[in-house]
Amino acid sequence: MKKQVLALVGLLSLLLAAGSAFAQTDHEVRANVPFDFVVGKTTLPSGNYQIVRLSMASENVTIRSTNAKAAMIAYAGPQEVRQPSNRTKLVFHRYGDRYFLSQIWVEGSNRMRTLPKSNLEKEIALDWSPNNVVLYASAR
Numbered sequence: 001m002k003k004q005v006l007a008l009v010g011l012l013s014l015l016l017a018a019g020s021a022f023a024q025t026d027h028e029v030r031a032n033v034p035f036d037f038v039v040g041k042t043t044l045p046s047g048n049y050q051i052v053r054l055s056m057a058s059e060n061v062t063i064r065s066t067n068a069k070a071a072m073i074a075y076a077g078p079q080e081v082r083q084p085s086n087r088t089k090l091v092f093h094r095y096g097d098r099y100f101l102s103q104i105w106v107e108g109s110n111r112m113r114t115l116p117k118s119n120l121e122k123e124i125a126l127d128w129s130p131n132n133v134v135l136y137a138s139a140r
Helices: 002-025 119-125
Strands: 029-033 037-039 042-044 047-053 060-065 071-075 077-080 089-095 098-105 111-114 131-136
Touching: 029 089, 029 131, 089 119
Parallel strands: 037 098
Antiparallel strands: 029 047, 037 042, 047 060, 060 071, 077 111, 089 098, 089 131, 098 111
8 A cells, every 4th residue: 555655655756756857848938129118117128038927826927047047036927818929929009219128929829928017117107108129939
């Protein structure tokens, strides 16, 4: 009986590890962002970025520069869309010279991920109208 329990625990651990590995590669988005941008309270420098969901059960994503100089976790809630996206892209709200990451789209997906407006963005939006800036990216 003890061997069966250990075998079951081992199998469950293997399944969880495999699920976790799949979740980490599920819809990984890579983009070269040519400007500094804000997510939440954090300003991230321009550069190459990788965006990945933390897990299949999580609505949080990691936003990490490929040179490992910047990284953070942010909430990015899913939103159903009528038409699947024909390109992988990041959408930023631009107010003057300030950019705020707003949406993450993955080619072929009928969901996009929306990042909530930060207090700073809400404050700036009182005086400025946003312009959308779209950066095309790649998905893996």
